[in-house]
Amino acid sequence: MELISGKHPLIIVVGSGGVGKTTLAASLGVVSAREGRDTLVMTFDPSMRLKQTLGVGEEARLREMPVAFDAPGKLHASLLDARLTFDRLIERYAPDEESRRRVLGNRFYQHLSGTLGGILEYMAVERLFEVASDGRYGQVVLDTPPTRQALDFLEAPKRIVGFLDSGALRVALKPWFDDEGRLKAASKWGILGRRAERFLDEVVGMDLLRDMAEFFQAFGPLYEGFRDRALEVGELLRSKQTLFVLVTGPGEERIPDTLFFARKLEEAGYNLGPIVVNRVHPMFLVEGTPPASGDPCRPTGWELLTWAGQRDRRGLVELAKLLSREQPLVDLPLLPDEPTDLPSLEAMGRQLEGRLAEWERYVSRSS
Amino acid sequence: MNPIEQISRRQLLVVTGKGGVGKTVVAATLGRALAASGRRTLVVEVDPRENLHQMMGTPPSGGDIMAAEPRLWVQNLKPQQVLDQIVREQLKLELLTRRVLDSPIYQQFAVGAPGLKELAILGHTYRLLHGLGGPGTPEIDTVILDAPATGHGVALLAAPALVSEVITNGPFARMAKDLATLIDDPERCGVVVVTQAEEMPVEEALELRTALQQRVRRDPELLVINGLYPPAPPAADPGAKENELVSLWRRRRLLNERELSRLKESWQGPRVELPQLPLDRGPELLGILGRCFAESARGL
Numbered sequence: 001m002e003l004i005s006g007k008h009p010l011i012i013v014v015g016s017g018g019v020g021k022t023t024l025a026a027s028l029g030v031v032s033a034r035e036g037r038d039t040l041v042m043t044f045d046p047s048m049r050l051k052q053t054l055g056v057g058e059e060a061r062l063r064e065m066p067v068a069f070d071a072p073g074k075l076h077a078s079l080l081d082a083r084l085t086f087d088r089l090i091e092r093y094a095p096d097e098e099s100r101r102r103v104l105g106n107r108f109y110q111h112l113s114g115t116l117g118g119i120l121e122y123m124a125v126e127r128l129f130e131v132a133s134d135g136r137y138g139q140v141v142l143d144t145p146p147t148r149q150a151l152d153f154l155e156a157p158k159r160i161v162g163f164l165d166s167g168a169l170r171v172a173l174k175p176w177f178d179d180e181g182r183l184k185a186a187s188k189w190g191i192l193g194r195r196a197e198r199f200l201d202e203v204v205g206m207d208l209l210r211d212m213a214e215f216f217q218a219f220g221p222l223y224e225g226f227r228d229r230a231l232e233v234g235e236l237l238r239s240k241q242t243l244f245v246l247v248t249g250p251g252e253e254r255i256p257d258t259l260f261f262a263r264k265l266e267e268a269g270y271n272l273g274p275i276v277v278n279r280v281h282p283m284f285l286v287e288g289t290p291p292a293s294g295d296p297c298r299p300t301g302w303e304l305l306t307w308a309g310q311r312d313r314r315g316l317v318e319l320a321k322l323l324s325r326e327q328p329l330v331d332l333p334l335l336p337d338e339p340t341d342l343p344s345l346e347a348m349g350r351q352l353e354g355r356l357a358e359w360e361r362y363v364s365r366s367s
Numbered sequence: 368m369n370p371i372e373q374i375s376r377r378q379l380l381v382v383t384g385k386g387g388v389g390k391t392v393v394a395a396t397l398g399r400a401l402a403a404s405g406r407r408t409l410v411v412e413v414d415p416r417e418n419l420h421q422m423m424g425t426p427p428s429g430g431d432i433m434a435a436e437p438r439l440w441v442q443n444l445k446p447q448q449v450l451d452q453i454v455r456e457q458l459k460l461e462l463l464t465r466r467v468l469d470s471p472i473y474q475q476f477a478v479g480a481p482g483l484k485e486l487a488i489l490g491h492t493y494r495l496l497h498g499l500g501g502p503g504t505p506e507i508d509t510v511i512l513d514a515p516a517t518g519h520g521v522a523l524l525a526a527p528a529l530v531s532e533v534i535t536n537g538p539f540a541r542m543a544k545d546l547a548t549l550i551d552d553p554e555r556c557g558v559v560v561v562t563q564a565e566e567m568p569v570e571e572a573l574e575l576r577t578a579l580q581q582r583v584r585r586d587p588e589l590l591v592i593n594g595l596y597p598p599a600p601p602a603a604d605p606g607a608k609e610n611e612l613v614s615l616w617r618r619r620r621l622l623n624e625r626e627l628s629r630l631k632e633s634w635q636g637p638r639v640e641l642p643q644l645p646l647d648r649g650p651e652l653l654g655i656l657g658r659c660f661a662e663s664a665r666g667l
Contacts, residue, residue, distance in 0.1 A: 017386025018568070047567045249387070253648055257416065284612040297659035299645050301597050301616030307645035336618035338566065 006037050008243035008273075010132055010236070012142045014154075014265070015247035016257055020278045022046050023339055023348070024247055025143035026054065029075060030342060031349030036072035037138035040064055040131055044080050044145050049340040064131065069342055073138065078131075085127050106215045125157060129233045154237060154268070157230040243273040250280045250312035250331070255319050262323070274328035274356060277316060281308035281334050325363070330355035370637040371664040374588055375401050377557040378496050379549060380511045383520030384561035385571040389593040392648070393561045393641075394513035395422045395441075396656050402439035406508045409440045409495060413488055413515055417443045424650040432504060440505055449487040453539075485526035486539065488512070489546050521575065524550055524558070525582045550583060557588040564592050564626035573633060590638045592630065596620040597642060639663045 013025040022043050029041035046054065054067050054077040061084055067075040087104065094100035103109055132140055144154075236242065244265055248258040258275065265272045290302035320329055332352060339348045374380060374397075382394040391412060398410040409432065412419040420427050420443070423435045428443040435441050455464050492510040494500055500507075514520040527546035534540045550556050558579060562572040572590065579585050599617040603609045609617075630638065640663050646652040 018388065048570060049566065253418075253421075260416070282611070282615070286612070296644070296655045297642055297662060299597060299642065301599060301620075302612065303645050304597060304643060305612050305616055311647070334615070334619075336615055337622065 006032070006035070006139060008241055009138065010140050010142065010239075010242040011245060011273075012144060012237075012242060013245050013247060014144050014261065016249075016254075016261075019247050019249045020338075021247045022050065022143045023345070024245070024276065024278065024352070025141045026050060026077075027339065027345040027349035027352070028245075029077070029139070029141045030069065030071075030345045031353065032139040032141070033069060033071040033073040033075035034346060038074045038076075038136065039139040039141065040076045040078065040137045041141045041143070042078050042080055042128060042131070043143040046079075046143075047338075047340070053341050053345070067342075076137070080127060089126070103215070106211060109215055125233050125237070126229070129229070129236060132236060154270070157234040157237070161227055161230050161234070238269050238271075240271055242271055244270050245273050246275045247278050248275065250277055250315050252311070252315045252318055255315060255322065258319060259322060262327070272327075274330055274359075275319075275323070276352065277312075277319070277329070277331040279334040280312045280316065280331045281305060283309040283313055328356065328359055330359050369664065370589055370667055371400070371661075374557050374559070375404050375406060375509070377555060378509055379492060379556045380509065380559055381514050381520065381524060381556070382511060382559045382561060383514040383523075383575065385568045388561050388563045388568050389641075390561045391418050391513050392422060392653070392656065393559070393591050393593060394511050395419060395653055396660050397559065398439055398441075398511050399436065399653060399657050400660065401509055401511070402436055405438070407438045407506055408509045408511060409442060409492075409505075409507045410511045410513065411488075411492060412441070412443045412513045413446065414443070414513070415445070418648075419443065419513065422648055422650070422653055432500075434505075440507070444488060444491060446484040446487045449491050450483065453487070453490075483526075483530070483539075485523040486530050486543060486546070488523065489527060489550075490542050493542065493546055493549065521578045521582055524579065524585070528583070550585075553585070558585060559589045559591060560587045561591045561593055562630075563594045564623040564630070566622075566626065569626045569629060572630075576634070586636060588636070590630070590634055590636065591641060592627065592638060593641045594643045595623050595627075595640055637667045639667070 011025075011028060013021050013028070015021050022045070025043060026041055026046070029039050032039040041054070046056070051057070054065075056065050056067075056077045056079060059065060060077060060079040061081040064076040064078040067077050069075045090100060090103050094103065128140070128142055131137065246258070246261055246265065248254050248261075262272060262275060284306055286302060286306050290306045291300055292303050293300050316329075316331055323329055330352065332348070332355065335344075335348075337344075339345050380397065382390050382397065384390050391414075394410050394412070398408050401408040410419060412428075417427050417429075419441050420433070423441055425433050425435045425441060428441060430443060430445055430448060432440050432442045451468055454467055492512060495504060495507045496510060498506060512523075514523050527543045527550060530543035531540060531547055534543065560572050560575055562568040576587055579587060596616060596619045599620045600613065602617065603613075627640075639660060641656060641659055644652060644655060644659075646655065
């Protein structure tokens with residue numbers, strides 16, 4: 001498996017929340033720098049201690065920060081902040097001060113909950129594209145937002161293009177309102193128009209519509225460039241050089257989720273690399289029955305950990321059965337402590353490398 | 368009064384927390400406890416992947432309200448369907464409805480308009496609580512909302528106020544206003560935060576509390592700390608080789624204890640602790656967890 005050998009300048013780590021994506025992304029970055037590549041780890045929401053290890057503070061939201069790591073390749077880290085990127089984009093592209101103020105001050109923009117045609121997700125991809133194309137890094141590792149938002153995130157460029165081509169924007173950009181904030185059509189169409197206006201006002205409220213129309217008009221000039229850019233970003237994500245690593249947790253109840261995610265990625269034409277089952281309880285051999293407490297609310301560690309070890313093993317076997325034989329699948333054990341410092345991150349990355357090599361040997365032997 | 372008795376008087380309980388901490392199992396446990404105490408309770412799950420039915424041992428809901436136990440119902444809710452339904456009721460004409468629902472503008476609007484999906488979820492619970500659920504729907508005293516992960520949970524509670532700000536009249540505006548009043552009323556609405564005693568979930572739980580205070584001026588009513596490893600036996604002599612199982616057990620428990628004491632220091636308000644149990648998801652797990660919950664809550 002050429003996961004950490006630099007054949008994939010962009011590695012994207014995906015998976016649902018709470019499975020250790022961020023830690024794994026950081027560990028891949030550490031190993032990559034150790035092997036001599038200038039590396040950037042882009043993450044959304046690292047833990048406090050991981051932030052301290054990487055030495056990223058608020059400033060990492062604005063630029064890539066060097067990590068104090070003594071290795072042949074330079075290691076950098078940055079935090080993705082979609083909202084900030086969006087604000088900055090508007091600052092940059094607004095033709096004048098007045099239109100800048102109009103967008104930033106628009107209520108619709110301020111409350112934009114993050115999904116209008118995937119614009120906010122798109123902003124994060126936009127930043128990724130910037131660093132991926134400027135050639136400063138031999139390796140970029142991207143940690144994605146938790147849960148299925150990651151899929152929204154990946155589909156953001158496509159949805160932006162879809163939105164631009166749907167005609168919705170053209171409609172939204174029409175001058176709907178006159179200077180007094182009344183619907184133009186209403187005066188043109190006489191009584192029918194006034195009824196339409198009253199109807200709209202009752203259903204969604206005229207204020208919201210005015211805010212939306214104003215937002216699109218102020219934002220309109222930015223859209224054209226967006227379309228080309230979004231297509232390019234989509235291409236980057238689907239390139240053979242971009243590798244997806246799917247991280248999941250152990251246990252049978254995670255399997256449907258993992259399969260769903262893997263299928264979605266492949267259907268959408270992304271290059272899915274290994275599936276990593278993280279935090280797998282080790283199998284412990286306990287002679288006889290594990291010492292029990294007799295109180296169902298107070299199981300002993302013996303009961304719990306032997307049960308969890310078996311459950312996780314069962315889950316792994318089940319998952320392996322459901323995946324194609326060509327699909328790399330490896331597991332990483334639950335560690336006594338979460339890796340947060342650089343040496344333990346490096347150890348984790350090395351362990352993953354080792355597990356992947358084992359998987360390859362196993363597959364080539366059995367074929 | 369015991370905080371559990373207190374929350375069982377609420378009409379709406381929002382259960383929220385970081386992804387993967389066990390919100391659904393806690394929502395189901397609360398649901399059973401409330402139903403057992405006599406409240407007619409509906410547990411609503413907002414997640415396209417249905418999990419709740421597995422836990423309860425009921426058939427998948429597919430969007431319908433399903434009876435699970437005496438006085439207990441479950442439902443998997445799809446916000447988009449609720450929104451479409453509102454459009455249908457407003458427009459009444461089938462042809463016009465189809466045109467609206469199919470138009471790219473509506474589709475962009477429904478996904479993107481701030482707070483609309485959240486409002487749809489809350490609006491649905493509001494109608495059920497007021498007996499407006501339509502023919503065949505049960506009468507409900509309490510709705511427990513298994514809310515989407517953290518950030519979205521705050522967005523959910525902030526939605527009515529936000530919508531009343533941008534939409535000033537019409538049916539959405541009226542519903543938003545009623546909902547904002549419901550959420551503002553600590554007698555009728557409560558928030559339950561679920562976490563695990565690990566660094567990231569605790570971090571998020573603390574951030575969530577701040578966000579709730581700032582955006583909806585509410586304190587969570589209860590913190591549920593889920594999935595604790597059992598207390599470990601005293602450490603072996605230094606230098607002696609310890610059994611690997613015991614060593615993993617002790618270190619994971621230590622991690623739990625570190626976060627428990629952080630919560631003790633920084634979380635004001637009642638906390639319930641739930642153990643990790645050697646059982647798969649399902650009715651048996653819920654049964655025992657219910658007992659553990661009651662036991663831990665008695666100590667409050």
